[in-house]
Amino acid sequence: MKLRLSSSRATVMAGLALIVGMPVTLPAVEIHIQSDTRIYGMERDIGGVEGQMVAPGYEYLRIDAGQLQEKGFSFHSYGWGRLDFADNEFFEHREDGELLYGYLQYADPESGLDLRVGRQTVAGGVGNDAIDGLQLSGDLGPWLVALVYGGQPVGFSSDNGRTDDLIYGGRLGIHQGRFGELGVSYKNLENNNVIAEEALGLDLSLFLPANISLSGFSNRNLDSKGWAEHSYELQIPLNPVLIRPYFGEYDYEHYFGTGVNTVNPFRVLAINGEKLRVIGLDTTWKYSDAIDLALKIKGNDYDRMNGSEYASGLVTWHGAELTQVGVEVGYMKGDLDKQKYLLTRLFGYLDGLEEYGIGFMSGDVVWARYDQPIYGKDDSLFVSLGVGRDFLDEAVEVELSADYSRDPYFDADLRGLFSVTYRYDHE
Amino acid sequence: MMLKKISGFSFLLLLALVMTACVALRAEWTPPLQHPADAGLGKRPPICTDCHEARNENFNWQRFNHDTFFGDNHRQQAYQGSRVCSMCHQQNFCNDCHASTSVELTPSVKDPSATYRRSPHRGDWITRHRIEGSLDPTSCIRCHRNPKTATTCAPCHG
Numbered sequence: 393m394k395l396r397l398s399s400s401r402a403t404v405m406a407g408l409a410l411i412v413g414m415p416v417t418l419p420a421v422e423i424h425i426q427s428d429t430r431i432y433g434m435e436r437d438i439g440g441v442e443g444q445m446v447a448p449g450y451e452y453l454r455i456d457a458g459q460l461q462e463k464g465f466s467f468h469s470y471g472w473g474r475l476d477f478a479d480n481e482f483f484e485h486r487e488d489g490e491l492l493y494g495y496l497q498y499a500d501p502e503s504g505l506d507l508r509v510g511r512q513t514v515a516g517g518v519g520n521d522a523i524d525g526l527q528l529s530g531d532l533g534p535w536l537v538a539l540v541y542g543g544q545p546v547g548f549s550s551d552n553g554r555t556d557d558l559i560y561g562g563r564l565g566i567h568q569g570r571f572g573e574l575g576v577s578y579k580n581l582e583n584n585n586v587i588a589e590e591a592l593g594l595d596l597s598l599f600l601p602a603n604i605s606l607s608g609f610s611n612r613n614l615d616s617k618g619w620a621e622h623s624y625e626l627q628i629p630l631n632p633v634l635i636r637p638y639f640g641e642y643d644y645e646h647y648f649g650t651g652v653n654t655v656n657p658f659r660v661l662a663i664n665g666e667k668l669r670v671i672g673l674d675t676t677w678k679y680s681d682a683i684d685l686a687l688k689i690k691g692n693d694y695d696r697m698n699g700s701e702y703a704s705g706l707v708t709w710h711g712a713e714l715t716q717v718g719v720e721v722g723y724m725k726g727d728l729d730k731q732k733y734l735l736t737r738l739f740g741y742l743d744g745l746e747e748y749g750i751g752f753m754s755g756d757v758v759w760a761r762y763d764q765p766i767y768g769k770d771d772s773l774f775v776s777l778g779v780g781r782d783f784l785d786e787a788v789e790v791e792l793s794a795d796y797s798r799d800p801y802f803d804a805d806l807r808g809l810f811s812v813t814y815r816y817d818h819e
Numbered sequence: 820m821m822l823k824k825i826s827g828f829s830f831l832l833l834l835a836l837v838m839t840a841c842v843a844l845r846a847e848w849t850p851p852l853q854h855p856a857d858a859g860l861g862k863r864p865p866i867c868t869d870c871h872e873a874r875n876e877n878f879n880w881q882r883f884n885h886d887t888f889f890g891d892n893h894r895q896q897a898y899q900g901s902r903v904c905s906m907c908h909q910q911n912f913c914n915d916c917h918a919s920t921s922v923e924l925t926p927s928v929k930d931p932s933a934t935y936r937r938s939p940h941r942g943d944w945i946t947r948h949r950i951e952g953s954l955d956p957t958s959c960i961r962c963h964r965n966p967k968t969a970t971t972c973a974p975c976h977g
Contacts (some may be wrong), residue, residue, distance in 0.1 A: 402843075412902035413871075430929070436872045442907060443963060449853065450923075450924070452911075454909070454911050456922055457911070460853075461853060462852065463852055464847065468910065470909075470910065470914060472922070474923070474925070475891065486923065486970060487921055487923075487946065487970075488965075490920055490921050490922070492911070492914045492920055492922070493910055493914070497958075499852065502846075503845065504846060504849050505900075513913070514908075514912070515897060515901040516898065516899075516900075516901065517898050520961070522920045528835050529846070529902075531846030531849060531877065532837075532967040533845070533846065534846055534847045536833065536843075537846075540834050540835045545965070546826055546920045546967070547920060547965025547966060547967045547968070548965065548966060550965075557829055562834060564834075565899065569875070569876045569877040569878060569879075570874070570876050571913075572879075573899050575899060576900070587833075593898075595895070597879075597882070597895070599874060599879055600835075602875045602885070603874065605879065605881065605882055607882070608895070608896060609894070609898055618970070621957070623895075624857045625892075625895060627881065627882060629873070629881060634884075634886065636888075636892075638927035640957070642957050645936075647960070648956075648960060649867055650964075655963075655964075655966055655969035655972070656966075656972065656973075656976040656977055657952070657956075657972060657976040658956070658959075658960050658963075658964075658968070661956055662859035666968060667894070670955065670957075673858075673890070674884045674888050674891075676888065677889045684886075684887055685833075686886075686887040686888060688888065690956055692954055700954045702954075706887060708887065712864070713861060713862050714862050714863055714935050724954070725952060726950060726953075726954055731950050731953065731954060733947065735947075737941070737942070739932045739934040739935075740934065741932070741935050743862075750934070752858055754931070754933075754934045755934065756927075756941065756942075757932070758935045758941055758942030758943065760942065760943050760946075760947060762946075766946055772946060774941070774942035774943055775930075776927075776931045776934075778931055778932035780932060791932060793931045795931055797942075797943070798942075799943045799945075799946055800948065807928075809931060811887065
């Protein structure tokens with residue numbers, strides 16, 4: 393298709409124009425590299441053979457270069473790759489890696505205009521996608537802020553090639569520091585020439601007296617012609633307590649029914665004619681400098697199913713830096729017994745343990761109890777323990793951790809992790 | 820259909836041109852590219868209002884407070900303020916939880932020791948997701964929307 397060719401060509405051209413046209417005053421180039429190497433070990437049943445070793449090694453690499461502290465030219469990239477040390481069929485049907493982003497950015501110091509070319513994430517209203525293309529954003533005078541993007545959607549590249557895939561959209565917001573912001577956004581996504589998503593979004597934040605704010609988002613499916621979602625929430629600070637009542641309304645036909653895009657299990661949900669209304673209240677209470685209390689209550693009401701509720705309470709004690717210990721207890725009360733469970737979690741993180749020869753220790757215990765047994769088990773236990781420390785002024789961080797799980801899928805599963813993080817900065 | 824597409828696309832191009840032309844019109848205030856490094860933020864999720872006022876004529880800090888549930892609900896803030904997030908977070912921080920393309924590892928498997936985060940899918944998730952997924956599946960599609968990530972689900976969901 394001509395249009396598509398021209399859109400990807402436009403991307404390349406704009407990139408070239410950007411490089412050729414850039415003023416040849418090359419300021420000092422800063423470089424930041426972060427490498428995360430993770431090696432896991434566990435046992436899995438593969439193709440009917442029990443207890444085979446699975447040992448993948450992952451490398452996550454992030455590179456940023458250019459003007460990183462100030463506006464100007466810069467390059468940013470992040471991706472991962474996997475090496476299968478056990479070399480069996482476990483990862484057969486999976487990709488071995490992915491470039492999550494890799495783009496050139498120009499942030500104009502004068503105007504604040506921001507141009508990005510390459511693989512990147514776009515975010516604004518209904519747009520929340522990874523694209524190979526171009527995005528331009530900036531302020532248009534004191535009250536308007538705009539974002540436009542176009543290119544090819546990354547998520548569809550594996551599905552029948554991508555020459556006929558296209559994504560474009562944008563957002564226009566009007567804002568005033570004291571009153572809030574109202575935004576209109578649009579997105580069109582085509583997979584193999586057929587509309588996969590066409591959506592119009594409205595996002596709102598309104599700053600009311602007494603530091604109360606109202607935020608909301610409505611999303612209209614332009615392809616199936618119906619409102620997919622309305623979600624609105626209030627933030628009411630009553631220091632030291634903050635309450636956040638919220639409301640949401642979802643029409644599954646329009647919410648999940650995004651044309652050819654819909655993959656299972658969502659395809660099934662799009663055709664079951666369900667409508668969901670969610671009402672909830674989150675409360676956080678800064679009980680003292682060190683202790684936070686929090687409570688979450690949520691009710692779901694449906695057109696077809698009978699209602700369900702979830703409630704959970706949380707206590708967290710904070711020490712210095714990331715040190716904390718917390719407990720969470722929640723109960724999900726679905727209509728049927730098979731939809732009820734009790735969830736408890738005990739978690740901790742101890743930071744600054746250098747005097748004991750390690751940097752930090754972490755622990756996580758999750759115990760869940762199901763009202764109706766699943767695969768003959770009525771509870772599950774998950775325990776994770778980790779230790780780590782850094783060397784060479786935080787340039788290198790080494791971590792060891794082990795996860796144990798006893799649940800409906802595994803009688804006793806153990807997974808070990810060894811990871812090394814390396815950071816390099818050149819200024 | 821074709822016509823609509825062209826008009827939609829050229830509208831965006833036009834908007835891009837108008838934007839470029841409008842660079843002369845300055846914003847009165849924009850957030851800095853990076854949050855001041857010497858602000859003493861520390862590693863903890865920040866409560867902005869510990870250091871800033873709740874709001875002033877330019878900005879509302881209150882809404883960005885990283886309180887206990889911020890990890891569960893930051894979407895309203897992100898829809899409008901991604902340049903606020905990028906003052907402190909690099910994009911890869913978001914990518915590790917958001918499967919907008921394939922990331923393979925669930926956040927709590929990638930960073931099991933980050934117990935101070937509200938990483939989704941801890942513990943017995945593969946068992947429990949059938950309950951949460953049927954009672955409120957609306958959040959799931961936000962991260963599991965595209966065919967590339969659906970390969971995780973395909974073995975059981977076809």
